[in-house]
Amino acid sequence: xxxxxxxxxxKALTTGKVCPxxxxxxxxxxxxxxxxxxxxxxxxxxxxxxxxASGRYAVEVS
Amino acid sequence: xxxxxxxxxTTGGQEENVAEFIxxxxxxxxxxxxxxxxxxxxxxxxxxxxxxxxxxxxxxxGVKHVKELVPGLLKLGDxxxxxxxxxxxxxxxxxxxVDIVMGPFKGMKAKITKIDLTKMEVTVMLLDAPYPLTLxxxxxxxxxxxxx
Numbered sequence: 001x002x003x004x005x006x007x008x009x010x011k012a013l014t015t016g017k018v019c020p021x022x023x024x025x026x027x028x029x030x031x032x033x034x035x036x037x038x039x040x041x042x043x044x045x046x047x048x049x050x051x052x053a054s055g056r057y058a059v060e061v062s
Numbered sequence: 063x064x065x066x067x068x069x070x071x072t073t074g075g076q077e078e079n080v081a082e083f084i085x086x087x088x089x090x091x092x093x094x095x096x097x098x099x100x101x102x103x104x105x106x107x108x109x110x111x112x113x114x115x116x117x118x119x120x121x122x123x124g125v126k127h128v129k130e131l132v133p134g135l136l137k138l139g140d141x142x143x144x145x146x147x148x149x150x151x152x153x154x155x156x157x158x159x160v161d162i163v164m165g166p167f168k169g170m171k172a173k174i175t176k177i178d179l180t181k182m183e184v185t186v187m188l189l190d191a192p193y194p195l196t197l198x199x200x201x202x203x204x205x206x207x208x209x210x
Contacts, residue, residue, distance in 0.1 A: 034078050035145070036085050036098040043096035043111055044065055044138050049145060059101055059145060 006031035006058040013056040021053050033059025065096050065111045067136035068118045074106040076127040081108055083125045093117040101144045109136060151182050151201035160186065160204040167197070171207060 005027035006012070007019035013034075014020050019027065035057040040046040051057060072080045077100040088095040094113035101109070112118045115131070122128045154160065154174055162170050172186035175196060184204060188195045 032102040034081055034098075034100040036081055037096075038085065038088060038098070039096045042065060042113075045097045045099065045111055045145070048138070048142055059099075060147065 003029060004056075005029055006061045008061055010051075011035075011057045011059075011061050012053075013058060021055065028061060030062045031058035031060060035059060065113060066115070067138065067141075068110045068112060068115060069132040069134075069136055070108045070110055070118070070122055071129040071132055072106055072108055073127040073129065077106070077108055080125060080127050084108070084110065084121050087121045087125065088117075091120065093121045095121055099141075099145070101141065103144060104141075107132075109141060150204075151177065151179060151184065153206060154184060154201065154204065159189070159207045161207045162186070162199070162203055163205045164203045165199065172204070174204075 004013040004015050007014065007022060007024050008026040008028055009024045010019060010022045012019050012021040014027070017027070018025055035045065037043055037046045037051050037054045037057065040052055040054050081098045081100055084095070084098055087093070094117045095110060097111040099109040110118050119131060122131060154177060156174050156177060158174050160172055160174060162168055162172055167188065171189045173189055174184055175187050176185035182201050183198050184201050185196060185198045186204070188197070
């Protein structure tokens with residue numbers, strides 16, 4: 001499986017050419033760390049990072 | 063009840079694979095797991111945010127490369143700084159003495175006179191120069207000067 005790309009705006013990970021969360025096309029292959037949000041309503045991590053949608057996110061994006 | 067943070071020790075380098083398996087387990091078995099984190103600087107460890115330890119134990123059961131559930135709980139304040147990286151410019155204040163670490167003035171000390179947050183630029187006055195010399199540089203060119 002090819003390495004996913006991270007959105008520079010919202011840090012969401014995707015295998016496509018458009019970010020599934022913010023629809024940005026500013027994607028990069030240079031990212032590290034992983035945050036998987038399963039329940040954005042109950043997750044404190046989602047709240048402090050202001051993540052509204054469940055899914056996979058990078059911790060650092062360059 | 064607020065969520066709790068548990069630490070799971072894994073084989074080094076397999077954190078992301080383990081996170082994926084735990085994610086699938088949690089979805090498939092409907093466990094109350096809210097998030098799974100792997101911070102790059104914490105090799106061999108995953109942080110799992112869940113309602114209780116029982117859900118975590120069940121979600122990691124049988125997952126390859128999981129070594130153990132570390133006893134005890136983590137607080138959000140213990141690792142939130144690892145998740146939110148402030149831009150370098152946010153660390154500086156006007157009047158602060160900094161070291162220039164790049165460019166032709168590398169190694170010199172300077173005092174910050176102006177900070178432009180929109181351009182991410184800092185205007186500094188060189189302290190080592192024989193006459194007052196101000197220059198505007200990118201925030202990445204500067205490092206807080208060591209005290210003492």
